[in-house]
Amino acid sequence: MLRKIKHLWHILRQLTGDDAYEVYLKHHAEFHVSAVDAPPALSRKEFFKLWQDNKWKGVKRCC
């Protein structure tokens, strides 16, 4: 039961983008682990700014 609730909570966080920063950090760690001159990860605030602006560039809502 607890696992199910946890799973639902996880989905809800993903749906709303609440966990976007964590996903980004994970992605950053995985993809830049081998590079010597890897760019440092963005801070939560910087990332959120970029993520939000990016999200609203195209058609995101219709009728």
Place this chain on the structure above:
Amino acid sequence: MHKNLKFIGWLAVAVLGALAISAIALNRGESISAMWFIAAAACVYAIAYRFYAAWIAAKVLMVDETRATPAERLDNGRDFIPTNKWVVFGHHFAAIAGPGPLIGPTLAAQFGYLPGTLWILIGAVLGGAVQDMVTLFFSTRRNARSLGQMARDEIGPIGGAAALIGTFMIMIILIAVLGLVVVNAMKHSPWATSTVAATIPIAMIVGFYMRNFRPGRVLEASTLGVVLLLLAVVSGGWVDHNPTLRSFFDHDGLPLAWMIIAYGFAAAVMPVWLLLAPRDYLSTFVKLGTVILLAVAIVILQPQVHMPAFTQFTDGTGPIFGGKLFPFVFITIACGAISGFHSLISSGTTPKLLTNERDIRMIGYGAMLLESFVAIMAMIAATVLEPGVFFAINSPAGVVGKEAVDAIAKINSWGFAVTVEQMNQLAKDMGESSLFARTGGAPSLAVGMASIFGSAFGKGMLAIWYHFAIMFEAIFILTTLDAGTRVGRFMLQDMLGNVWPKMGETSWMPSVIFTSGLVVAGWGYFLYIGVIDPNGGVNILWPLFGIANQMLAAIALCVGTGILVKSGKLKYAWITGLPLVWLVIITSTAAWQKIFSDDIRVGFFAAANDLASKLAAGALPPEKAAVAPQLIFNQQLDAYLTLFFVAVLWVVIIDMLYATYKYLAGKPVLPLSEVAHEPSRLVENWVRD
């Protein structure tokens, strides 16, 4: 044994579905339970999803679950991200389902409940859902390219340009008509106006919260926002009861339209994080919550539908919009049956998140079925009202008369029972001063929803439910308005950037202000005309929007059909070809009638000429004569706009037919732009979320 059980199960679904459809189609009694609608919809969707969609996915598209999707190949942790399929479904549904499926069915209920209901069901399973799924698939195979890019790559530059222009025009008309719906819902309603006004500072508070106070904590901020919104609905009642505060929010249509126009401009120029993004979170939460609540309420309450299956207005004399059942029911209900706009989300946006091609059926086809279900619920909410009440709320003053007594007499003469006292009592229950001539569909939907919610969850709070429903519609209408203005601005900047590169810089302030101003002026014009039009404006704008939206759907289906043929799947091309032919028939017929019909309720030119001759003869009352020149100009403009839409549509069709002819005749055509197969690494690892 297991197989037999399954077969019996599906047989039962089919029998129940057939029974439910016959029940709603053949019912000629006083009323019919809404449960038959729900049962018919559920069975039709289940069978279509299990058999038709599965067959298309397996045999026609041949989705390949071992193939890496763009989200996997181009994963950048920001916009291309392999995402859990339920999350993608949620995003996709939230993006496609706006106010359209609520408004269209409400307006189309003037023909009776049956035509709209059947079109919503059949249109969705054979047309809309197929379009969404096929577009999603082809875009996924092309690095998540947009519809316009695919049209250019696969058919030619003309198709690409047509898709771009079509999108831009739809945006303008859509925003205007949505603005009009909100204005009509707020007209002389301090409660509704103050609640809608409160959503602006609430969105800003939420925006600050997630940008600066607790960056990225979307859930916390949204919860706070939803609580504040509910408070705003309740406190709107206090505003309504306070004579001083009341006067601040009690406005005519025209000042409200100017406020919406000013708001739209501000929202397009302001940074997204301050208004647009937080409002979108709130509207998505409220939208999903309300849709679920409505479904639960309908199942608990099992309300009776009082509208007849057909009304006499199938002959084209309807008060809400003019025109016969064919083709206008198919134009009026676009969203919920088939909506071209969806192809813009299915291409470009959703494929960037899709982890596996296998989920294309669930996301592309399934989400459209859910939107169709929302449209069915809107149809139920409109038709549970007594028909007399429905027509009293939705008929414009220009048709039934300004005075309550005249309006009631007219509606009674159509054979629908309703009294002035009944309407006054209803308005009082809903906390409004009057419910006559509240066109646009939102108020009647809100009355329908309030009576359903009121009966299911307690009658005492009708006024609160009514204003909650108005807030619910207004908040995502305003989101579409903000987002649409912004997208229009980007498109315009992109186009102008070809001529003057500086204009293409999306953050150069003079360009931002200039292009936002142009877009707002575009829809602001139609909104203004709609508000001063005594016939309510919705009767003109909504069909125009329907034609434009169906035109875009036809373009998307053209792209799909073209690609199917070029992929050597001519024998399956009918899956997009059939809905395409149907759309071409209805949009061309509707456009023809809107342009050339002699009926002043239908034909733009006929209406313009009629008004011009009355004006010249001095037969118009002074307040009508004052606005007549503008109305005449607008009717003519609308006629040319319609002409433009069909012309664009036919150009794309001929372009597509020519491309397929060349392919079939073995002549050189543009090559398929599908990206080469690359095996997915996610399948082995099963990292699905």
